[in-house]
Amino acid sequence: MFMYALSAMPGSVSTISNRELRLAARPRGLPGPNVWELTDEEVPEPATGEMLVKISHISLDPAMRGWMDDVRSYIRPVALGEVMRAPAVGRVIASRHPGFAEGSWVTGLFGVRQYALSDGQGVRIVDPHLAPLPRYLGALGITGLTAYFGMLDIGRPRPGETVVVSGAAGAVGSIAGQIGRLLGARTVGIAGGGEKCQWLTDTLGFEEAVDYKLGNVRRALRGAAPDGIDVYFDNVGGRLLDDALAVLGVGGRIILCGAISQYNTGERVQGPANYLSLLVNRASMTGLIVFDYEDRYDEATDQLLAWLDAGALIAREHVVRGEIDAFPQLLLDLFAGASTGKLVLELV
Amino acid sequence: MFMYALSAMPGSVSTISNRELRLAARPRGLPGPNVWELTDEEVPEPATGEMLVKISHISLDPAMRGWMDDVRSYIRPVALGEVMRAPAVGRVIASRHPGFAEGSWVTGLFGVRQYALSDGQGVRIVDPHLAPLPRYLGALGITGLTAYFGMLDIGRPRPGETVVVSGAAGAVGSIAGQIGRLLGARTVGIAGGGEKCQWLTDTLGFEEAVDYKLGNVRRALRGAAPDGIDVYFDNVGGRLLDDALAVLGVGGRIILCGAISQYNTGERVQGPANYLSLLVNRASMTGLIVFDYEDRYDEATDQLLAWLDAGALIAREHVVRGEIDAFPQLLLDLFAGASTGKLVLELV
Numbered sequence: 001m002f003m004y005a006l007s008a009m010p011g012s013v014s015t016i017s018n019r020e021l022r023l024a025a026r027p028r029g030l031p032g033p034n035v036w037e038l039t040d041e042e043v044p045e046p047a048t049g050e051m052l053v054k055i056s057h058i059s060l061d062p063a064m065r066g067w068m069d070d071v072r073s074y075i076r077p078v079a080l081g082e083v084m085r086a087p088a089v090g091r092v093i094a095s096r097h098p099g100f101a102e103g104s105w106v107t108g109l110f111g112v113r114q115y116a117l118s119d120g121q122g123v124r125i126v127d128p129h130l131a132p133l134p135r136y137l138g139a140l141g142i143t144g145l146t147a148y149f150g151m152l153d154i155g156r157p158r159p160g161e162t163v164v165v166s167g168a169a170g171a172v173g174s175i176a177g178q179i180g181r182l183l184g185a186r187t188v189g190i191a192g193g194g195e196k197c198q199w200l201t202d203t204l205g206f207e208e209a210v211d212y213k214l215g216n217v218r219r220a221l222r223g224a225a226p227d228g229i230d231v232y233f234d235n236v237g238g239r240l241l242d243d244a245l246a247v248l249g250v251g252g253r254i255i256l257c258g259a260i261s262q263y264n265t266g267e268r269v270q271g272p273a274n275y276l277s278l279l280v281n282r283a284s285m286t287g288l289i290v291f292d293y294e295d296r297y298d299e300a301t302d303q304l305l306a307w308l309d310a311g312a313l314i315a316r317e318h319v320v321r322g323e324i325d326a327f328p329q330l331l332l333d334l335f336a337g338a339s340t341g342k343l344v345l346e347l348v
Numbered sequence: 349m350f351m352y353a354l355s356a357m358p359g360s361v362s363t364i365s366n367r368e369l370r371l372a373a374r375p376r377g378l379p380g381p382n383v384w385e386l387t388d389e390e391v392p393e394p395a396t397g398e399m400l401v402k403i404s405h406i407s408l409d410p411a412m413r414g415w416m417d418d419v420r421s422y423i424r425p426v427a428l429g430e431v432m433r434a435p436a437v438g439r440v441i442a443s444r445h446p447g448f449a450e451g452s453w454v455t456g457l458f459g460v461r462q463y464a465l466s467d468g469q470g471v472r473i474v475d476p477h478l479a480p481l482p483r484y485l486g487a488l489g490i491t492g493l494t495a496y497f498g499m500l501d502i503g504r505p506r507p508g509e510t511v512v513v514s515g516a517a518g519a520v521g522s523i524a525g526q527i528g529r530l531l532g533a534r535t536v537g538i539a540g541g542g543e544k545c546q547w548l549t550d551t552l553g554f555e556e557a558v559d560y561k562l563g564n565v566r567r568a569l570r571g572a573a574p575d576g577i578d579v580y581f582d583n584v585g586g587r588l589l590d591d592a593l594a595v596l597g598v599g600g601r602i603i604l605c606g607a608i609s610q611y612n613t614g615e616r617v618q619g620p621a622n623y624l625s626l627l628v629n630r631a632s633m634t635g636l637i638v639f640d641y642e643d644r645y646d647e648a649t650d651q652l653l654a655w656l657d658a659g660a661l662i663a664r665e666h667v668v669r670g671e672i673d674a675f676p677q678l679l680l681d682l683f684a685g686a687s688t689g690k691l692v693l694e695l696v
Contacts, residue, residue, distance in 0.1 A: 275623070278633060279637070287627035
């Protein structure tokens with residue numbers, strides 16, 4: 001463990017280290033404690049054009065599991081020995097970047113660490129007076145943006161159509177379903193357990209909720225979508241995707257956002273045996289990567305903020321206070337479905 | 349066996365029967381002889397608004413296998429005891445329909461029979477001087493229209509993009525690949541056997557052909573599409589679809605036209621295990637049913653005819669002369685991949 005004196009730090013900071021969570025090994029199945037390594041490094045000093053961010057909140061996302069695998073993907077894998085990639089919120093505590101003043105709150109892919117150096121690329125300034133900080137990792141972050149572009153650009157539900165969302169009590173699903181409702185669609189959520197289902201219908205305004213833990217999802221979906229599913233926003237994959245395909249309507253649109261059921265099996269992904277439903281129904285299945293929409297983040301954030309302010313959109317964050325070393329267990333909790341809404345680690 | 353005297357028949361027809369092929373049982377796996385029944389019925393007389401067509405050519409299509417299953421689909425299943433559904437070409441030999449004069453050549457879903465009664469719905473007049481009659485079941489029929497709308501409406505290849513077609517030496521695939529080339533794309537065909545592959549490259553102008561019988565299609569596709577597949581026109585499904593998904597490029601479009609590899613297994617369809625490639629690549633997989641485009645058949649036929657006349661598009665029909673009872677074995681030949689181009693039964 002290394003400790004360094006920071007001569008250039010403002011305020012009361014004197015001798016501190018930067019604790020970071022690094023990927024030490026590639027996981028097979030669930031990422032156990034053996035895949036992580038905690039290190040303490042010198043807090044870096046910003047060069048010209050850089051800033052130093054003190055991180056306050058770290059996001060936990062199912063997609064992180066994919067980033068840990070050494071495969072060609074939409075983003076390069078986290079390298080062995082590298083700090084784990086994560087969206088985070090923090091405060092600029094030292095800046096030599098003209099676009100970011102000291103004291104600003106910012107969000108970006110800062111990683112699972114206490115302090116991050118940034119050149120400002122992909123960093124957005126956030127306003128803690130407009131919304132609580134964890135929300136910038138949820139409804140106003142990558143999560144909400146994913147739901148927004150998936151629903152508006154790919155799903156495009158028309159009024160009266162039936163939208164079904166899997167992982168509906170999760171961070172992306174809970175926002176996606178509500179956006180479907182705001183666009184005039186009937187919204188059905190699939191979630192695990194009575195409590196989550198009740199939250200969907202009683203608080204978020206979903207028309208119906210299907211508890212997959214009760215079994216026979218296909219029959220429940222047939223009941224909830226008697227004319228077929230028009231839009232299926234998929235965060236789960238596996239059997240639920242096959243069930244949705246079996247109940248798909250003519251011209252249905254499936255948004256492939258994730259496949260949390262398949263990330264940690266340690267086995268080959270289960271392909272959707274009912275995929276020919278796409279053919280029979282002239283339907284489509286389209287992948288969504290939110291990073292493609294970066295030039296429209298502002299438009300989307302404005303709309304999401306307006307819906308939130310009007311009370312038309314309800315965001316929920318599950319904030320856990322802890323240190324960097326709390327991250328590995330929280331990630332396992334996320335995959336176990338232990339949280340409702342957006343799971344965020346708030347650094348103490 | 350019934351024979352009737354036809355008083356209203358023109359010309360030399362006197363005492364004839366109408367031999368029809370009916371579905372007697374639902375097949376499991378390949379449709380063996382036990383699923384068929386030949387019957388001889390009275391040749392019907394057209395009522396007002398109807399016409400009688402003497403069939404000359406009957407189409408054989410992989411999609412027919414799906415029509416024989418009792419499942420919800422884009423078209424109702426052929427009922428047990430019903431004449432097998434099939435596109436056909438024939439001549440109007442008696443007409444009480446104002447739109448169809450006696451002596452006209454027509455095409456429609458007349459079925460596997462010698463004579464068909466029709467009210468004209470879905471029937472198009474064809475011109476034997478513009479193209480040989482079997483071609484109206486191939487490049488100028490449902491087959492060519494499927495290739496046309498799949499490529500132009502769903503695939504939309506841009507010049508320089510890479511188009512890969514499975515079942516490329518088949519009726520739909522051979523036209524789809526050529527349309528891709530006409531739109532300026534690099535075209536790669538997957539087919540079974542050296543002869544078919546050579547036909548694709550030497551005669552049809554495909555840039556490359558991959559012989560799936562040689563194995564390791566994935567590696568061959570990586571070589572043929574080093575920047576990834578932009579458009580995959582899928583007639584085959586199964587392993588080849590998984591191979592194509594593995595080599596898909598960013599923004600790739602998969603046209604789901606068929607899945608001939610899965611029709612006769614008698615087992616559950618094999619879902620594409622690599623489907624998350626759609627997510628990683630922001631790609632799409634979209635089902636195509638040609639019947640949805642009926643109001644644009646004329647536009648497409650005009651374009652296909654123009655390409656054929658200019659020699660830019662090459663159509664090949666594999667015409668087998670025989671009687672109605674030749675149909676079952678020909679259908680098995682089709683599934684065995686015995687034909688190149690469009691397989692047609694010409695009634696003697």
